[in-house]
Amino acid sequence: MKKFSQILTVIMSLGLGACAFLAPSYQRPQVDAPTRTKSGLPIESSNEDYSKLEWWKKMDDPVLNQLITQALANNNQIQMAQGNIMQAQAQLKAAQYSWLPTLSAMGGGFTGNAWGTNFTPEGGSSTSMANTNFSGYYGGFVPNYTLNIFANINQTRLAHASLDMKNAAMSATRLSVIGQVSGAYFMLLGQKKQLQLQQEMVSDLQKLAELQKVQIQAGASDASMLAILQQQITTNQAKLPQIEDSIAQTENALQVLLSKNPATVATRNDIDNLNLESMVPANLPSTILKNRPDIMMAEDNLRMANANIGLADSMFFPTISLTGLAGGASTALSGLFSVTSGFWAGQAAAAMPILNAASYEQVKAAKGGYYVAYYDYMQTVQTAFANVDNTLTNQQKMNQAYAVTVQAKNSAQKYYTITIAKFNAGAKDRRDVIGAKLDVDMANIQLNQAKMQQLDSIVQVYQALAGGYNAESNLSAPRKIS
Numbered sequence: 001m002k003k004f005s006q007i008l009t010v011i012m013s014l015g016l017g018a019c020a021f022l023a024p025s026y027q028r029p030q031v032d033a034p035t036r037t038k039s040g041l042p043i044e045s046s047n048e049d050y051s052k053l054e055w056w057k058k059m060d061d062p063v064l065n066q067l068i069t070q071a072l073a074n075n076n077q078i079q080m081a082q083g084n085i086m087q088a089q090a091q092l093k094a095a096q097y098s099w100l101p102t103l104s105a106m107g108g109g110f111t112g113n114a115w116g117t118n119f120t121p122e123g124g125s126s127t128s129m130a131n132t133n134f135s136g137y138y139g140g141f142v143p144n145y146t147l148n149i150f151a152n153i154n155q156t157r158l159a160h161a162s163l164d165m166k167n168a169a170m171s172a173t174r175l176s177v178i179g180q181v182s183g184a185y186f187m188l189l190g191q192k193k194q195l196q197l198q199q200e201m202v203s204d205l206q207k208l209a210e211l212q213k214v215q216i217q218a219g220a221s222d223a224s225m226l227a228i229l230q231q232q233i234t235t236n237q238a239k240l241p242q243i244e245d246s247i248a249q250t251e252n253a254l255q256v257l258l259s260k261n262p263a264t265v266a267t268r269n270d271i272d273n274l275n276l277e278s279m280v281p282a283n284l285p286s287t288i289l290k291n292r293p294d295i296m297m298a299e300d301n302l303r304m305a306n307a308n309i310g311l312a313d314s315m316f317f318p319t320i321s322l323t324g325l326a327g328g329a330s331t332a333l334s335g336l337f338s339v340t341s342g343f344w345a346g347q348a349a350a351a352m353p354i355l356n357a358a359s360y361e362q363v364k365a366a367k368g369g370y371y372v373a374y375y376d377y378m379q380t381v382q383t384a385f386a387n388v389d390n391t392l393t394n395q396q397k398m399n400q401a402y403a404v405t406v407q408a409k410n411s412a413q414k415y416y417t418i419t420i421a422k423f424n425a426g427a428k429d430r431r432d433v434i435g436a437k438l439d440v441d442m443a444n445i446q447l448n449q450a451k452m453q454q455l456d457s458i459v460q461v462y463q464a465l466a467g468g469y470n471a472e473s474n475l476s477a478p479r480k481i482s
Helices: 002-022 055-059 062-074 076-097 149-217 224-257 293-316 357-424 430-464
Strands: 102-119 127-147 319-333 337-351
Touching: 055 062, 062 076, 062 149, 076 149, 149 224, 149 293, 149 430, 293 357, 357 430
Parallel strands: none
Antiparallel strands: 102 127, 127 319, 319 337
16 A cells, blocks of 8 residues: 555656646737827826726716616626526536546445355365355445546636636626616617607797798798698608607617516606716726726637647646545355455556657647637737727717717807897797797707717727726626526
8 A cells, every 4th residue: 555655646746747847838918008099098007997987877867877787687698697607617616626536335245056065174074065055245435536637737727717708708798788778778868858859840840830821821922831841840750750669679678688578768867967077087097908808808718728738738648547446345155154354455557648640730739729819819909909099089079079069059049049039129030930949959959969979989988998897886696596
């Protein structure tokens, strides 16, 4: 037994030494990160973590806050991602348990009969029996241990990287759900406002048509202008059911994100009341890209490819098999003697390939996979740089477009006010007042569209900055399946 332990120690020491010498080490690729975005925002050396920033709460909208909380707790895609994490955790445990031996219990018994039995003890007289019964049993435990140390190490590395990737995928799903819920909610507010403004425009056109009818009856105008107004009325009326359909689809999309059946979504806020000041940071921390789930997943994939090289290399290392048996047995030959005994036995062996051409090609294939994963990581990082820059530039331009649209709306409102004053002074016709009001209606519709685009650009910015997916108040445990 002592020699057996010494042999085992030597084999394992040699295996671990070889692993330490030949196991591929992983290092994160170096990427040249920009120091400033094209839109002008500086990227500063800071550990600020935007993944924990609940940016939507800056808008102080309780309905939005509640919708995001419910979605993060109930969304089916998030629950599926949680299930993938549970699978990866079990696979990691299985890889870790591969270092432990297995233990099996065994046992059995027998019985039989012999005839013409001749029993001759040493130095004594022989005894013959015509018929002899015998029976017995055996039982014990069989430990078994088969390992390739290099393979076990890399299997564990692979399982760790796989679990990290599943966690990053969960983060990506949470980030996506936050973006979809907030984007759909802002769209819903905008659509409801658009419906209100469109109804107001139709009402003003109908008022103008009624005034035009009065002018026709008085002989002060012909019917051509009325025909144009009626065409405008029907054209704008046709937009109403389209907007209502869009509202219904947006509400259903929100309910799906909440894992609920189709239903209306009650909103208590007006899109014009959302304050967007200071929504976008004045500078960016250098940890922005590090916390993006897509980059984390690309790096985890690279780590898995690195572990796969180690697994392919492990085929050239010995596989050690250890087994044994410990237990007891009893044999009784009826009428002659009875024996009971405890026993143990052990066996150790090691095997490794000497000639296997396919193994060399598998190593090459694993290295090729690492090559692909490496450049996929580089591409993901560079795409992330562009994505952050694009969304910040877009948000900046949407702010400018909104500011210009506000000026246009203010000009239309000012002209409307002047027209009312002139009408009150007798210098303008009532149709001129309604015409000026229609200009205000159109300006409000355009301003509402600009506000929707501005809100969407903010959502896209925080998707690019990976904002909010890791906020503590939003983390939830997997739901139980009843």
